[in-house]
Amino acid sequence: xxxxxxxxxxxxxxxxEYDISTKKVAESLGIELWEIPEWNCCGASSAHxxxxxxxxxxxxxxxxxxxxxxxDVAIPCAACYxxxxxxxxxxxxxxxxxxxISEVIExxxxxKAQARALLDVFVNDLGLQSISTLVNKPLKDLKVVSYYGCxxxxxxxxxxxDAEDPQSMDKLIEALGGTPVDWAFKTECCGAAHxxxxxxxxxxxxxxxxxxxxxxxxxxxxxACPLCMSNLDMRQxxxxxxxxxxxxxxxxxxxxxxxxxxxxNPEELGISKHFVDALGIVKKLNEAxxxxxxx
Amino acid sequence: MERIExxxxxxxxxxxxxxxxxxxxxxxxxCYQCGKCTAGCPVAFAMDKTPREIMRLVQLGLMDEALQSQxxxxxxxxDTCSTRCPREVDIARMxxxxxxxxxxxxxxxxxxxxxxHDLFLKSVEKNGRVHELGLILGFNIYGMQPLKDAHFGxxxxxxxxxxxxxxxxKDNGEVKKIFANVRKRGGKL
Numbered sequence: 365x366x367x368x369x370x371x372x373x374x375x376x377x378x379x380x381e382y383d384i385s386t387k388k389v390a391e392s393l394g395i396e397l398w399e400i401p402e403w404n405c406c407g408a409s410s411a412h413x414x415x416x417x418x419x420x421x422x423x424x425x426x427x428x429x430x431x432x433x434x435x436d437v438a439i440p441c442a443a444c445y446x447x448x449x450x451x452x453x454x455x456x457x458x459x460x461x462x463x464x465i466s467e468v469i470e471x472x473x474x475x476k477a478q479a480r481a482l483l484d485v486f487v488n489d490l491g492l493q494s495i496s497t498l499v500n501k502p503l504k505d506l507k508v509v510s511y512y513g514c515x516x517x518x519x520x521x522x523x524x525x526d527a528e529d530p531q532s533m534d535k536l537i538e539a540l541g542g543t544p545v546d547w548a549f550k551t552e553c554c555g556a557a558h559x560x561x562x563x564x565x566x567x568x569x570x571x572x573x574x575x576x577x578x579x580x581x582x583x584x585x586x587x588a589c590p591l592c593m594s595n596l597d598m599r600q601x602x603x604x605x606x607x608x609x610x611x612x613x614x615x616x617x618x619x620x621x622x623x624x625x626x627x628x629n630p631e632e633l634g635i636s637k638h639f640v641d642a643l644g645i646v647k648k649l650n651e652a653x654x655x656x657x658x659x
Numbered sequence: 660m661e662r663i664e665x666x667x668x669x670x671x672x673x674x675x676x677x678x679x680x681x682x683x684x685x686x687x688x689x690c691y692q693c694g695k696c697t698a699g700c701p702v703a704f705a706m707d708k709t710p711r712e713i714m715r716l717v718q719l720g721l722m723d724e725a726l727q728s729q730x731x732x733x734x735x736x737x738d739t740c741s742t743r744c745p746r747e748v749d750i751a752r753m754x755x756x757x758x759x760x761x762x763x764x765x766x767x768x769x770x771x772x773x774x775x776h777d778l779f780l781k782s783v784e785k786n787g788r789v790h791e792l793g794l795i796l797g798f799n800i801y802g803m804q805p806l807k808d809a810h811f812g813x814x815x816x817x818x819x820x821x822x823x824x825x826x827x828x829k830d831n832g833e834v835k836k837i838f839a840n841v842r843k844r845g846g847k848l
Binding site: 373374376377378379380402403404405407409410411412413414415416417418421422425464467468469470514515518519520527528551552553555556557558560561562564565568569572598637639 | 682701702704705733735736737738739741742749755756758759762769771772775776777779780783787788789791792795798808811814815818819820821822826828829830831833834836837838840841844846847848
């Protein structure tokens with residue numbers, strides 16, 4: 365299995381551990397990722413609020429490079445994925461748009477190279493059965509709420525999962541030996557950049573999600589988006605201080621949880637880069653596994 | 660409550676309404692005002708007009724009121740409204756288009772948000788990728804809040820989550836050309 369790989373800007377900075385864990389896990393699973401050389405920013409989430417054509421043209425250049433290579437594109441970041449998917453679909457739907465875009469980017473893109481969410485690739489192309497056979501450190505008794513965020517499964521006509529009650533990440537957690545916990549905030553928006561640009565709007569949105577996860581009885585949150593991660597992890601203490609709450613809720617990229625279950629070293633997966641300590645819970649998992657082995 | 664003369668407003672609003680409809684591909688007349696968009700909107704609590712009200716203003720041709728609202732800037736583009744609309748109206752696309760047109764007409768109800776997106780795209784045009792540290796520093800300086808979130812800086816740098824210098828891609832001429840070609844076609848960037 366081989367895909368073009370589009371990490372996107374956040375994965376080389378604030379979301380660097382998403383990039384690290386994606387590459388390590390893909391390697392363990394035998395999936396080859398060909399990083400698009402000299403890829404550019406897809407414009408999320410500023411271009412589509414400024415100019416519709418620019419919003420389609422920026423992702424199109426990356427998709428065109430993948431198309432030349434004859435590969436579909438695996439995309440970890442939910443926001444990048446949404447913008448790339450929107451471009452693919454508009455180009456496919458309209459010959460006129462295809463022509464316009466090709467003129468603007470000065471490359472050919474016909475919509476043949478598809479934008480694929482990394483989660484979709486793992487769950488539906490590789491399959492849960494194959495993944496579960498490779499698990500050697502199951503996430504036993506780890507209660508995880510899957511936080512898909514708003515962009516990964518929308519709009520419904522383009523999605524690989526249910527837009528209101530998606531299941532793929534929950535099933536993945538189960539295949540990794542963990543306990544998926546149902547909750548009502550799977551696709552609720554975290555406010556994206558609002559926490560930075562207008563915190564009086566962004567912070568309450570983050571607060572609701574963290575509180576819901578806590579009330580659902582989760583040990584941790586699994587996410588598929590670097591901006592969701594920043595909001596829920598980096599800002600967790602800041603938001604908690606504002607609302608007088610202490611959530612102490614580790615947040616993982618789903619790829620990190622996969623890496624742990626596949627037996628990779630948590631430090632090497634980048635888990636020490638989180639703001640809310642997430643290594644502690646991994647250590648506890650390993651200790652419990654050790655006790656089970658000796659018992 | 661302020662009285663609104665609907666007949667005159669309807670005539671006045673037609674030109675902008677046609678522009679919004681053409682650019683968004685969304686027919687506001689399909690909306691039957693059930694309010695499901697507003698019920699599910701995670702940002703409705705902070706808006707000056709609810710998404711349903713914006714749709715009604717557009718239906719009535721009261722375009723200036725829609726374009727001057729904070730709502731179109733506060734919309735987080737999460738698509739919950741469009742996903743749930745029983746009439747399949749793409750409300751999020753409508754919000755996005757209203758915002759683009761509002762900016763073109765000089766109605767910017769949320770200056771800081773506008774600044775953030777401008778700086779973001781400048782960074783992309785210059786380097787091919789967004790330089791997050793540069794974006795945040797620029798946002799704080801131009802937004803006159805130099806120390807906002809500054810406490811995250813040192814640990815972000817230590818964790819290797821922020822790069823002091825931008826990464827400029829080799830083929831950046833191509834990205835600059837994309838911006839230039841969009842401008843040639845009338846894009847106001």
